[in-house]
Amino acid sequence: MSVLAPMGFLASGVASGLKSNGKSDIALIVNSGPLDAVAAVFTTNRCLANPIIWSKQVISGGKAKSIVINSGGANCYTGAEGFQTTHITAERVAELTGTAASEVVVCSTGLIGEQLDRSKLLPGLEAASNALLAGTGEDAARAIMTTDTVPKLASRESSSGWKLGAMAKGAGMLAPGLATMLVVITTDAVIESADLDSALREATRVSFDRLDSDGCMSTNDQVTLMASGASHVVPDSQEFQELLTSICQELALKLLDDAEGASHNIHIKTLGAASEADAVEVSRSVARNNLFKAAIYGNDPNWGRILAAVGTTTATFDPYGIDVSINGVLISSNGEPALDRSNVDLSPKDVWIKIDLHAGSHEATVVTNDLTHQYVEENSAYSS
Amino acid sequence: MSVLAPMGFLASGVASGLKSNGKSDIALIVNSGPLDAVAAVFTTNRCLANPIIWSKQVISGGKAKSIVINSGGANCYTGAEGFQTTHITAERVAELTGTAASEVVVCSTGLIGEQLDRSKLLPGLEAASNALLAGTGEDAARAIMTTDTVPKLASRESSSGWKLGAMAKGAGMLAPGLATMLVVITTDAVIESADLDSALREATRVSFDRLDSDGCMSTNDQVTLMASGASHVVPDSQEFQELLTSICQELALKLLDDAEGASHNIHIKTLGAASEADAVEVSRSVARNNLFKAAIYGNDPNWGRILAAVGTTTATFDPYGIDVSINGVLISSNGEPALDRSNVDLSPKDVWIKIDLHAGSHEATVVTNDLTHQYVEENSAYSS
Numbered sequence: 001m002s003v004l005a006p007m008g009f010l011a012s013g014v015a016s017g018l019k020s021n022g023k024s025d026i027a028l029i030v031n032s033g034p035l036d037a038v039a040a041v042f043t044t045n046r047c048l049a050n051p052i053i054w055s056k057q058v059i060s061g062g063k064a065k066s067i068v069i070n071s072g073g074a075n076c077y078t079g080a081e082g083f084q085t086t087h088i089t090a091e092r093v094a095e096l097t098g099t100a101a102s103e104v105v106v107c108s109t110g111l112i113g114e115q116l117d118r119s120k121l122l123p124g125l126e127a128a129s130n131a132l133l134a135g136t137g138e139d140a141a142r143a144i145m146t147t148d149t150v151p152k153l154a155s156r157e158s159s160s161g162w163k164l165g166a167m168a169k170g171a172g173m174l175a176p177g178l179a180t181m182l183v184v185i186t187t188d189a190v191i192e193s194a195d196l197d198s199a200l201r202e203a204t205r206v207s208f209d210r211l212d213s214d215g216c217m218s219t220n221d222q223v224t225l226m227a228s229g230a231s232h233v234v235p236d237s238q239e240f241q242e243l244l245t246s247i248c249q250e251l252a253l254k255l256l257d258d259a260e261g262a263s264h265n266i267h268i269k270t271l272g273a274a275s276e277a278d279a280v281e282v283s284r285s286v287a288r289n290n291l292f293k294a295a296i297y298g299n300d301p302n303w304g305r306i307l308a309a310v311g312t313t314t315a316t317f318d319p320y321g322i323d324v325s326i327n328g329v330l331i332s333s334n335g336e337p338a339l340d341r342s343n344v345d346l347s348p349k350d351v352w353i354k355i356d357l358h359a360g361s362h363e364a365t366v367v368t369n370d371l372t373h374q375y376v377e378e379n380s381a382y383s384s
Numbered sequence: 385m386s387v388l389a390p391m392g393f394l395a396s397g398v399a400s401g402l403k404s405n406g407k408s409d410i411a412l413i414v415n416s417g418p419l420d421a422v423a424a425v426f427t428t429n430r431c432l433a434n435p436i437i438w439s440k441q442v443i444s445g446g447k448a449k450s451i452v453i454n455s456g457g458a459n460c461y462t463g464a465e466g467f468q469t470t471h472i473t474a475e476r477v478a479e480l481t482g483t484a485a486s487e488v489v490v491c492s493t494g495l496i497g498e499q500l501d502r503s504k505l506l507p508g509l510e511a512a513s514n515a516l517l518a519g520t521g522e523d524a525a526r527a528i529m530t531t532d533t534v535p536k537l538a539s540r541e542s543s544s545g546w547k548l549g550a551m552a553k554g555a556g557m558l559a560p561g562l563a564t565m566l567v568v569i570t571t572d573a574v575i576e577s578a579d580l581d582s583a584l585r586e587a588t589r590v591s592f593d594r595l596d597s598d599g600c601m602s603t604n605d606q607v608t609l610m611a612s613g614a615s616h617v618v619p620d621s622q623e624f625q626e627l628l629t630s631i632c633q634e635l636a637l638k639l640l641d642d643a644e645g646a647s648h649n650i651h652i653k654t655l656g657a658a659s660e661a662d663a664v665e666v667s668r669s670v671a672r673n674n675l676f677k678a679a680i681y682g683n684d685p686n687w688g689r690i691l692a693a694v695g696t697t698t699a700t701f702d703p704y705g706i707d708v709s710i711n712g713v714l715i716s717s718n719g720e721p722a723l724d725r726s727n728v729d730l731s732p733k734d735v736w737i738k739i740d741l742h743a744g745s746h747e748a749t750v751v752t753n754d755l756t757h758q759y760v761e762e763n764s765a766y767s768s
Contacts, residue, residue, distance in 0.1 A: 044696075045692060045695040045696055046694075046695040046696075046697075046703045047691045047692055047694060047695030047703045048695075048703070074688070076688065077688060077691060077716060077719055077720060077721070078720065078721075079704075079718070079719050079720035082720075111688065112686075112687075112688025112689075112691070112692065113687060113688050113716065113720075113721045114721075214674045214675065215672070215673075215674065216673055216674060216675045216689075216692070216693070217692065217695075217696050218692065219688075219691075219692050219695060288599070289599075289600055290598045290599065290600060290674070290755075290759075290763070291598065291600045291763050294759070294760050294763035294764040295763065295764060297760065297764045298763075298764025300764065302496075303496075303497060304458070304460065304461060304495065304496025304497050304603075305496075305600075307431045307461060307496070307603075308429060308431055308496065308600070308601065308602065308603050309600070310431060311429040311430040311431030311432075311601075311603060312428075312429055312430075312601050313430075319430045319431045319432070320463075332461060332497065334463070335461055335463050336461060336462065336463035336466075336497075337461070337462075337497045337498075371674075371760055371763075371764075372760060373757050373760050373761070375674075375678070375760075376678050376681065376755055376756060376757050376759075376760055377757070379674070379675050379678035379679065379682075379755075380678040380679060380681045380682030380684065380755075
């Protein structure tokens, strides 16, 4: 139930000292083949960290033998020296594992604008390499944690003999952090990079892309999918898509559930939309509304704030023909109050908002957290 | 220094009981002419309160003799009964002041989804009318307050003999509230509604539209400009624009400064932009970034969060050619750290962020507040 669930991978996680608390901070995953296919999706932020700039080049070739991830520093806005650090990282991992730097994916997470200390990083890479034979997928998952309280792992198995494994960190309302999300998914299915790419884009579209914790987009987000082919099984493409989407959705909910500072997981489902894009836009506008999110923190079913957020979108609907339910209670219908707000129980951690636009047959769910004192506290006490 | 600064207006503010705390909650302003020209700008939210729907009809005719505003209830999502309440309000004010209901502008502010109590509202309208002769502009300004700590008033005088007066309430980080902003501006200049309309749109574009406290848009916002013509002076159009813009900017800063729950006023200036729209987009993206706003609350000059927000925009720039200054300290330049963050003093209430895109000659400033414990507290304890 980790990135080592599929055959053909090695993994490790070690402490190099990049994290001042001495916890593990370098994860290394090596694909021992026979395939070295890879695909990835990246943050759409235009202000990109150095490892993102590097990894985009690697991924464009469709081949990677390893991925190395450091926590303890984002290596973003660190200029030429910072890019050189990423380059040296890839070269050192290539030397240690017997491959080319152009096949080493690099990810980083932590504070923007600080150089990584190479005197700690480079020995750490050697230690990570040395730990590969005895290392576990959980070691790797722990080394990428920032303020995650638990490592996040998942796996899937096809009855035809191939597997998926995965690890994830971050995503929203995490302190200290820019909500950076890093995910690595491994498979031993026989599948080429172009097919990995299309499957990964479809899977992330309906999972990580619908996790919107605080509306803030990191400079370092990356989701990487590596195929070793070690099962020698060519997967059914529909089954591969289903299991890949399923593992991404499981990880997205794990990220949501571990978001620090949050007291509620809020699932915002918009249905009856004229298009899926409309449904996503409406759900996301509610997910990003601070007044609504603060109300949920206060266990206050303030549905006016939901409709006020819906009203800022360009989706197709009649503003006075919308139904809003909170935890199964129809609280507003057709532009008027429906059942009394006192019927809504917001004490459970999971909150289900349902918005029926009555404008079509499409739907989508965006998940978010509430806006809490802990969120303010943790994100105001970050680098100071 | 109120809406009564110009000649040709009467004003009052009374307590009807709509506010449970017994404070004044109905403001009435009557234009005694000779002109009855009016213009207004409204929230662009598609989920509109009943008074907005009504007032849009009135304003479309370009004529209004009075404006009546209640606090203690938004009259939004209250269905046919709620619209009828607005209609009855206009009819009653028309009877009391000797005009037509179609020339009575109505505004409301308060909780969404609750009916206004007509048994309190209608006697309150009569009391407001009775109070007009002895009433003051400050009475009216107090009656529209929700959690504002001070009434907000302003005035301007032209050397050619005409004046502007104004009152405002609300805008962002106010509890209990949806950040509803209501503004009434009066003038005794001789000016027709079409000219009022174009001048008001230009003035609000560079004042209230650049006040973005928490990114949440109310269902009830309205800025109304009424001209009595009582000075008998036709204003120079450029001077009228200048004084109108100036009074709107003064009120916007007063709203910012009184925003409850905020500990910093943040002025985000983007310069070197390829267009004014680019500058506004960049400044607004920073103004809406919760991580940045929480950092400022913690007196943390976390410039990485500024650049991460800038990177989500579509403005023209080289992501690694941007300069960022905080309170006069150049803290990041050309994709790298510049002066050390310890040089930045964030203890003053006003914070000045300067973002130079080096992509052109346009600039704009958006003002916002920090994200604080008090904001969460006040907005989570609203209707419960």
